[in-house]
Amino acid sequence: MxxxxxxxxxxxxxxxxxxxxxxxxRSGLFAADAVALGLAAAALATLVAPLTPVPPSLAxxxxxxxxxxxxxxxxxxxxxxxxxxxxxxxxxxxxxDRLSTALEVRPRAARSLLAPRLLADAAAHxxxxxxxxxxxxxxxxxxxxxxxxxxxxxxxxxFFRGAVLPGTPAQRTREVIRQEGSRIxxxxxxxxxxxxxxxxxxxxxxxxxxxxxxxxLQRDRLDRTEALARIAxxxxxxxxxxxxxxxxxxxxxxxxxxxxxxxxxxxxRQALQQQIRQLRELTTRLQQHxxxxxxxxxxxLGEVGRDGDGDQPARxxxxxxxxxxxxxxxxxxxxxxxxxxxxxxxxxxxxxxxDAEGLRGTQQQLERSQRAIxxxxxxxxxxxxxxxxxxxxxxxxxxxxxxSQETGGEAxxxxxxxEGTTPGRGRxxxxxxxxxSRLDAQRKPERLRGAQSEGPAGAAxxxxxxxxxxxxxxxxxxxxxxxxxxxxxxxxxRTPARYRGLVRRYFERLARLR
Amino acid sequence: MEQQAKTAMTPEEFGAVVGRIRGEVRxxxxxxxxxxxxxxxxxxxxxxxxxxxxxxxxxxxLVKTLAQTLDLVFARIQFTPDLMPADIxxxxxxxQDPDGRRYFEFQRGPVFTQVLLADEINRATPKTQSAxxxxxxxxxxxxxxxxxxxxxxxxxxATQNPIEMExxxxxxxxxxxxxxxxxxxxxxxxxxxxxxxxxxxxxEQPVAAVVAGGDQIRExxxxxxxxxxxxxxxxxxxxxxxxxxxxxxxxxxxxxxYVRYGASPRGVQALILAGKVRALMAGRANVSLAxxxxxxxxxxxxxxxxxxxxxxxxxxxxxxxxxxxxxxADLEAAQT
Numbered sequence: 001m002x003x004x005x006x007x008x009x010x011x012x013x014x015x016x017x018x019x020x021x022x023x024x025x026r027s028g029l030f031a032a033d034a035v036a037l038g039l040a041a042a043a044l045a046t047l048v049a050p051l052t053p054v055p056p057s058l059a060x061x062x063x064x065x066x067x068x069x070x071x072x073x074x075x076x077x078x079x080x081x082x083x084x085x086x087x088x089x090x091x092x093x094x095x096x097d098r099l100s101t102a103l104e105v106r107p108r109a110a111r112s113l114l115a116p117r118l119l120a121d122a123a124a125h126x127x128x129x130x131x132x133x134x135x136x137x138x139x140x141x142x143x144x145x146x147x148x149x150x151x152x153x154x155x156x157x158x159f160f161r162g163a164v165l166p167g168t169p170a171q172r173t174r175e176v177i178r179q180e181g182s183r184i185x186x187x188x189x190x191x192x193x194x195x196x197x198x199x200x201x202x203x204x205x206x207x208x209x210x211x212x213x214x215x216x217l218q219r220d221r222l223d224r225t226e227a228l229a230r231i232a233x234x235x236x237x238x239x240x241x242x243x244x245x246x247x248x249x250x251x252x253x254x255x256x257x258x259x260x261x262x263x264x265x266x267x268x269r270q271a272l273q274q275q276i277r278q279l280r281e282l283t284t285r286l287q288q289h290x291x292x293x294x295x296x297x298x299x300x301l302g303e304v305g306r307d308g309d310g311d312q313p314a315r316x317x318x319x320x321x322x323x324x325x326x327x328x329x330x331x332x333x334x335x336x337x338x339x340x341x342x343x344x345x346x347x348x349x350x351x352x353x354x355d356a357e358g359l360r361g362t363q364q365q366l367e368r369s370q371r372a373i374x375x376x377x378x379x380x381x382x383x384x385x386x387x388x389x390x391x392x393x394x395x396x397x398x399x400x401x402x403x404s405q406e407t408g409g410e411a412x413x414x415x416x417x418x419e420g421t422t423p424g425r426g427r428x429x430x431x432x433x434x435x436x437s438r439l440d441a442q443r444k445p446e447r448l449r450g451a452q453s454e455g456p457a458g459a460a461x462x463x464x465x466x467x468x469x470x471x472x473x474x475x476x477x478x479x480x481x482x483x484x485x486x487x488x489x490x491x492x493x494r495t496p497a498r499y500r501g502l503v504r505r506y507f508e509r510l511a512r513l514r
Numbered sequence: 515m516e517q518q519a520k521t522a523m524t525p526e527e528f529g530a531v532v533g534r535i536r537g538e539v540r541x542x543x544x545x546x547x548x549x550x551x552x553x554x555x556x557x558x559x560x561x562x563x564x565x566x567x568x569x570x571x572x573x574x575x576l577v578k579t580l581a582q583t584l585d586l587v588f589a590r591i592q593f594t595p596d597l598m599p600a601d602i603x604x605x606x607x608x609x610q611d612p613d614g615r616r617y618f619e620f621q622r623g624p625v626f627t628q629v630l631l632a633d634e635i636n637r638a639t640p641k642t643q644s645a646x647x648x649x650x651x652x653x654x655x656x657x658x659x660x661x662x663x664x665x666x667x668x669x670x671x672a673t674q675n676p677i678e679m680e681x682x683x684x685x686x687x688x689x690x691x692x693x694x695x696x697x698x699x700x701x702x703x704x705x706x707x708x709x710x711x712x713x714x715x716x717x718e719q720p721v722a723a724v725v726a727g728g729d730q731i732r733e734x735x736x737x738x739x740x741x742x743x744x745x746x747x748x749x750x751x752x753x754x755x756x757x758x759x760x761x762x763x764x765x766x767x768x769x770x771x772y773v774r775y776g777a778s779p780r781g782v783q784a785l786i787l788a789g790k791v792r793a794l795m796a797g798r799a800n801v802s803l804a805x806x807x808x809x810x811x812x813x814x815x816x817x818x819x820x821x822x823x824x825x826x827x828x829x830x831x832x833x834x835x836x837x838x839x840x841x842x843a844d845l846e847a848a849q850t
Contacts, residue, residue, distance in 0.1 A: 087746060096793075096802035101744040105800075113740040117525060118799035 008086075008102055008119070011126040016085035018135050021075055026140050028071030032063040033142055036149035039063075043156045047165045050173035052225035056153040063146060093134045098122040162221025170223075173373070177227045180369040181217025187365045188214055191358055197447055199351045202241045203358030209234055210362060227373050235366045242359040249352050269353045270494065272346055278304050279343045286336045297335070298327050316345045523733040525794055531734060532558070532795050534725040538583040541720045543576050544713060545706035552697050552812050553580060553671070555795065559787045560735050561694020562650050562670040564635075564685075564816060571699040573673040574633055580671070581629040585727040587665065589627035593638035595681070599645035603655050620657055625649050628665055628728065632672035636682040643689055646670065650692040667731050687775075687819065694784045696816035741790035743801040750842065751785045751806055757838035758818050766838035772824030773834055777817035784813040811835055 036059060043053040054062070086099040102122035109115035164170040188211035195204040213234050217227055282300050301324050323338035486507055532554060539550050549565075553576065556563045565573045574590075581588035591602060604623035610616050624630070625646070635643060649655050653664045672693070675682055690696070702710065713720055726734075756762040758769050759776030769776060789805035796805075811832055818831040 090802075096798060096804055097744055097747055097800055098798070098802075100746065101742050101800035104744050105742045112742060113737075114525065114742060114799040118742055121799060 007123045007126050008099060009082075011129055011131070012082045012086045012089065012099060012103065014131055015089045015135060016080040016082050018131055019080040019085050019088060020078060022135065022137065023078065023080070024071045024073075024075035025137075027074045028067040028069075029140055029143060029146065031070040032067035033145040033149070035059075035066045036063045036146050036153075040149045040152050040156075043153055046170060046223065047163060048168040048170050050170050050224045052223045053156065053161065054153070056150060056157050059153045060150055063150065089129060089131075089134060093125075093129045095122075095125050095129070098125050162223065173224050174221070176375075177222055177224070177373055178218050180227075180372050181214045181219075183214070184217065184365060184369055185211055185214030187362070191362065193447075194358065198354045200354040200358050201351070202245055202355040203362070206234075206238060206241060206359070206362065209237070210365075224373055228370060231366050231370050231373070235363065235370070238359055238362050238366065242356065242363065245352055245355045245359060249349075249356060269350065269357065270492075272350050272353065275304055276343065276346050276350060279339055279346065283336055283339045283343060286332050286339065297332075298324065301327065301339075313345060313349065316342045316349075319345065523730075523737050525737070525797065525799060528734055528737055528794050529797055531726050531730060535580075535583050538722040538725050539576070539579050542579040542713075542722050543572060544709040545702045546572070546576070546699070549697055549699060550576070551795070552695055552809075553577075555788050555791045555809070556695045556812075557667075557669055558731070558734050558738055558791045558795075559694060559784075560667065560669075561784060561787070562672070562692060564690065564693040564696045565671065565673045565699055566676060566696060567673075567699030568675060568701075571701065573699050574631065577629070577631045577671040577673070579722045581631070582722040583725050584629065584731060585724045586628035586667070586669075586731070588629045588631070589624040590631040590633060591624050592633045593635045593642070595637060595639060595683075597638045597642045599642050602642065602645045603649075603657055606658050618658070620660065620662070622662070623655075625655055626662070626664060628667055628669065630668070630670045632670055634674060635672040636674040636685060638683065640683055640686050640689075643683070643685055647689060647692065650689075665728075667728065667735060690816050691778055691780050693816060694788060695812040697812050738787070738791045738794050741793050741799055741801060743786055743790065747789075747801050747803055747806065748786065750803055751782050751789075754785070754806065754810060754838060754842045755779075755782050755814070757842050758814065758834060760821075764841070766834065766841040768829070768834045768837040769818075772820055772827070772829045773818055774821040774824075775819040777814045781814045781817045785809060788813055807839060810839055 039054045039059045039062065042051060045051055046053050083100060083103055086103050087097070089095065090097045090099050098118070099122050102119050105112055105115045105118055109119060112118075162174075164174050188207050191203060191210065192207045194200075195207055213230055216222075216230060220226075222230070278300060282297055282304070286297055301320060304320065319338045319342035323335040323342065326332075326335040326338060490503060535554060536550060540547070543550060553563055553565075557580070565576070567573055578588070578590075591597070600623065602623050602625050604621050604626065606618040607621050608616050609619040630649075632646065635646075649664060649668070650670055653666065653668045655662045655664065670693075674685070753764060755777045756764055757766045757776075758773060758781075759765055760770045760773045762776070765773075765776075785806055786801065788809045789801040792805045792809060793799070793801050814835055815831045818834055820829055820831065820834075824834075
């Protein structure tokens with residue numbers, strides 16, 4: 001026969017453990033409900049705010065994790081007092097406070113006349129208590145919240161994902177994403193058009209993906225995070241391709257002298273193409289008139305060597321030197337072969353430079369789009385369009401950027417000659433007045449079709465008359481952004497070889513002054 | 515010595531005696547089971563009872579029957595407006611011995627009894643009503659500077675008509691607080707009325723037999739005080755009383771609005787003590803929350819003093835207590 005105290009103790013301890021677990025489970029369910037409700041609210045909030053809704057599967061995982069963590073933590077950290085457990089069992093089992101009173105009286109049972117009877121009575125009643133029915137495992141009344149919230153997330157994800165309310169920040173962000181998608185697509189189209197006329201294999205390979213990205217940004221109902229993720233994914237591919245191209249450039253086109261420390265992209269391709277044209281002409285002449293062209297060819301070869309001095313790869317330089325020696329020996333055939341080798345080297349280098357240029361433009365475009373989407377609707381699309389530089393040929397020369405004309409939001413101070421005309425605060429449109437039509441000319445890219453004939457080919461530099469006089473703006477007021485913009489412009493401008501050093505030194509001096 | 519006397523009775527014997535008393539009283543009194551039990555509880559708790567009801571409901575008969583079942587000295591005082599305190603307590607009268615010498619001798623009044631029926635107590639003036647104060651609280655009477663102890667057990671059963679009736683004087687608060695219970699005598703049901711007709715209009719009248727003596731009653735009173743009350747039960751009683759106080763933080767909404775003074779500390783004592791007797795009558799050795807809830811109205815209703823607004827709106831103290839019970843029950847649930 002078990003002593004009465006033991007029966008009471010065992011029952012009350014079991015009840016305390018059961019109550020602790022039930023409380024922990026309730027707390028865990030409450031936490032899971034809170035998580036699921038929070039995620040459902042976040043999904044609803046995407047109607048107005050540029051947020052990323054959590055996928056339903058992730059929501060389920062989060063809710064279950066919260067349930068597990070809170071249940072385990074509470075069950076480990078929170079114990080139920082045996083006296084409180086006894087009171088609850090008294091109440092639920094209708095024991096009329098026998099257990100709780102017995103627990104309190106037990107320490108002083110010797111001094112109480114009725115304590116032994118009370119303990120025996122409580123033990124007898126404890127024996128009849130079935131904890132399964134007294135403290136049943138019940139789900140809290142709020143249990144439907146969790147499945148309903150998850151169901152809501154599934155329905156939302158299936159039917160309403162990406163929906164936004166008009167006039168909200170979410171809608172503005174969506175609009176920015178579409179605009180950026182459109183820009184990326186246009187950029188990709190121009191890139192594809194360019195790769196049709198130039199040999200740039202890496203750029204050609206990436207252009208369709210870029211266009212697909214732009215179309216996807218316009219077509220799919222993407223939120224900011226997804227759009228940025230897609231752009232970043234393509235950006236990684238572009239970056240990898242560009243590293244490969246740069247690596248090959250470094251290995252193939254290592255400048256022969258230390259002057260390679262100059263900005264490598266500043267004049268190289270321009271000079272390279274000039275050298276290619278000259279070498280083609282020279283090679284053609286050597287093939288057509290090998291006996292008559294030696295003296296003239298030597299002179300032209302010398303010019304090519306001087307023009308490319310410092311920028312030419314060592315192997316090209318070596319081939320040119322060999323061709324010159326062969327010409328001096330009267331070996332026109334050997335010189336032609338050497339010139340062909342040099343020409344192939346230069347053409348390969350030109351391809352790499354074209355690739356590098358295309359990839360760099362792509363990278364810049366993606367970065368611009370990332371910035372614009374990251375800013376969300378805080379900056380309007382027109383402003384982003386002003387910032388965007390066309391892929392090639394339309395890059396603004398200094399003075400081309402104008403103050404933005406948008407009426408809403410804060411106008412960003414333009415770069416170029418208008419810089420400084422916009423006060424730090426206020427609206428640009430109010431201060432600047434209507435835009436001038438001075439630089440409204442549109443670029444019309446033209447592409448010549450047909451095959452190159454075998455007849456004589458010629459090339460000549462046609463230079464327009466430069467503006468005479470000295471610069472009117474003090475150099476100290478010229479910002480480095482103009483220097484950078486001038487660099488970009490000079491990459492695409494046809495600058496005579498003898499002026500390149502002058503222009504370069506001019507901008508370097510400006511940069512040092514700043 | 516007293517402990518030995520207490521141990522002489524067991525809870526089973528307690529229950530048996532109560533059962534016998536209850537049975538004898540029910541032979542005479544038709545219905546009113548709850549009332550009979552509550553009177554017994556108050557009696558075994560050593561308290562006094564105020565019975566309130568319109569005339570003819572059997573209040574006096576109940577007290578007389580109870581006195582008959584117990585082998586105790588019984589006295590009845592019919593309270594009237596011209597009743598004087600000396601008529602209750604007694605007075606010193608001039609006596610003469612055989613030698614012709616005169617001396618004062620205290621002539622004991624009807625209060626010197628064990629079961630006192632103060633019939634229609636609110637018909638006497640407050641001065642006369644107050645004559646019972648010391649007797650009820652101290653179980654003693656003081657006359658001309660001399661105190662006289664009353665025989666134990668001393669039990670006052672007062673009846674009163676509703677105070678709204680003509681020619682009545684409301685009991686002073688100090689007096690009414692000394693009653694353990696205030697019981698409302700309800701009008702009997704139709705079935706009980708038929709039974710009353712049968713019992714009281716026949717040739718033979720039922721008579722209650724004596725089933726317990728004074729010593730037994732004293733033992734029962736002692737044993738009832740041995741019943742245990744858990745801390746949360748006591749806390750509940752305290753919270754319940756506090757809920758009747760309008761200035762307390764946990765005051766019930768009705769108490770805040772309609773109560774001038776809440777139940778006194780005697781209310782808590784009465785609640786726990788009566789709860790102990792009720793538990794013992796139910797065969798338990800511990801007081802439960804259910805005991806307190808069942809006894810809250812009779813133990814506290816006469817201790818709650820309504821304010822002018824409450825009086826004007828006809829609020830019943832029972833309504834305030836029911837409200838306090840519901841509020842306190844919520845607190846109890848929240849704690850567990």
